Amino acid sequence: MADLKDVTRDSWIMSTFPEWGTWLNEEIDNAVVEPGQVEMWWLGCVGIWFKTPGGANVAVDFWAGNGKRTHGDGLMKPGHQMANMAGVRKMQPNLRNVPFVIDPFAIKNLDAVVVTHIHQDHMSKELAAHVVNNNMTTTDENGKEIPVPFIGPKDAVDIWVGWGVPREQCIVVKPGDRVKIKDMEIVAYDSFDRTIIVTTTDTSENRPDLWGKCPMDMDEKAVNYLFVTPGGNIYHSGDSHYSIYFAKHGKDIAKEFGGVDVCFGAYGCNPIGIQDKMEATDMLRMAEALQSKVVIPIHHDVWTNFQADVQEIKVLWDMRKDRLDYKFHPFFWEVGGHYTYPQDKDRFAYHHDRGFHDCFDHEPNVPFRSVL
Numbered sequence: 001m002a003d004l005k006d007v008t009r010d011s012w013i014m015s016t017f018p019e020w021g022t023w024l025n026e027e028i029d030n031a032v033v034e035p036g037q038v039e040m041w042w043l044g045c046v047g048i049w050f051k052t053p054g055g056a057n058v059a060v061d062f063w064a065g066n067g068k069r070t071h072g073d074g075l076m077k078p079g080h081q082m083a084n085m086a087g088v089r090k091m092q093p094n095l096r097n098v099p100f101v102i103d104p105f106a107i108k109n110l111d112a113v114v115v116t117h118i119h120q121d122h123m124s125k126e127l128a129a130h131v132v133n134n135n136m137t138t139t140d141e142n143g144k145e146i147p148v149p150f151i152g153p154k155d156a157v158d159i160w161v162g163w164g165v166p167r168e169q170c171i172v173v174k175p176g177d178r179v180k181i182k183d184m185e186i187v188a189y190d191s192f193d194r195t196i197i198v199t200t201t202d203t204s205e206n207r208p209d210l211w212g213k214c215p216m217d218m219d220e221k222a223v224n225y226l227f228v229t230p231g232g233n234i235y236h237s238g239d240s241h242y243s244i245y246f247a248k249h250g251k252d253i254a255k256e257f258g259g260v261d262v263c264f265g266a267y268g269c270n271p272i273g274i275q276d277k278m279e280a281t282d283m284l285r286m287a288e289a290l291q292s293k294v295v296i297p298i299h300h301d302v303w304t305n306f307q308a309d310v311q312e313i314k315v316l317w318d319m320r321k322d323r324l325d326y327k328f329h330p331f332f333w334e335v336g337g338h339y340t341y342p343q344d345k346d347r348f349a350y351h352h353d354r355g356f357h358d359c360f361d362h363e364p365n366v367p368f369r370s371v372l
């Protein structure tokens with residue numbers, strides 16, 4: 001037993017963090033994806049890990065950070081995107097609300113790091129360091145060994161390069177671009193993340209004055225993606241707000257790829273004065289416009305001040321599905337959980353493995369059976 005003298009703040013942190021240790025890393029490494037399926041894990045926020053039958057491991061919006069950890073001076077940076085948006089100065093109480101379910105430094109197999117946009121809760125310096133410092137490689141279309149590519153819009157690539165990722169290891173994508181990773185094709189689409197338009201790189205008092213300026217090129221800051229996989233077409237909308245143009249994406253994807261199977265949307269309950277996440281009606285409208293078969297809310301998990309009840313989506317879906325003849329249904333996930341498509345296509349909700357599958361395979365050790 002550890003002597004109390006050995007128990008320190010450092011020993012506590014090292015023995016409890018990350019909360020899930022390498023549990024999920026091991027689960028992903030050990031997962032065998034059947035032909036015609038695609039397996040996904042929710043990493044928290046809008047982070048998704050994809051694994052395909054052809055062995056493509058792709059991390060999207062992998063992020064290993066947190067939010068507020070102290071009250072500090074009670075103020076936010078005057079050029080923070082929420083300060084730009086709503087003219088606020090008081091610190092937003094966005095505390096990280098979910099455990100760390102994956103250890104970036106224990107990742108062994110990775111074929112691409114993909115990012116939708118430049119916000120801090122969508123990019124990981126830790127993962128970048130792990131990939132670059134360990135010279136992690138994958139194989140290109142011709143079977144040639146190459147460094148694991150970093151794929152994202154121009155400004156995300158600039159951030160990676162600023163961290164020390166070699167520019168030649170990065171692939172800048174804009175709407176319409178395609179990248180092939182083993183048996184997966186990643187197709188970039190327009191983002192509708194209007195919070196990006198009020199995001200300035202300089203967050204100090206000297207931030208650029210945005211008033212009257214025609215917005216910068218959105219495509220350089222954010223994109224949405226379609227992941228075309230052997231198990232289905234998965235649409236990841238990053239932090240997009242609702243847009244009527246989802247309908248065009250839905251039509252284009254139906255024509256070109258046979259339709260969207262699953263779509264992810266950044267869901268949340270917006271505080272007064274803020275328009276940043278899609279709410280229940282937006283999630284349903286997005287799924288309907290994309291002609292998706294399943295809609296999965298994400299992002300509502302992570303910030304204490306944007307939490308939302310997914311049952312709002314279910315209640316609204318129940319009220320509308322017959323009149324509007326919805327062809328999709330929602331699926332409610334848990335952080336750290338997996339979802340296999342099309343295997344799980346008819347499920348409505350996830351529950352972590354409840355265990356005890358081998359009950360009574362061995363003789364219990366009890367005084368008598370009636371105690372059971």
Ligand SMILES: [Fe+2]
Binds near residue numbers: 117195
């Ligand atoms: Fe964002």
Ligand SMILES: [Fe+2]
Binds near residue numbers: 121122
């Ligand atoms: Fe976000």
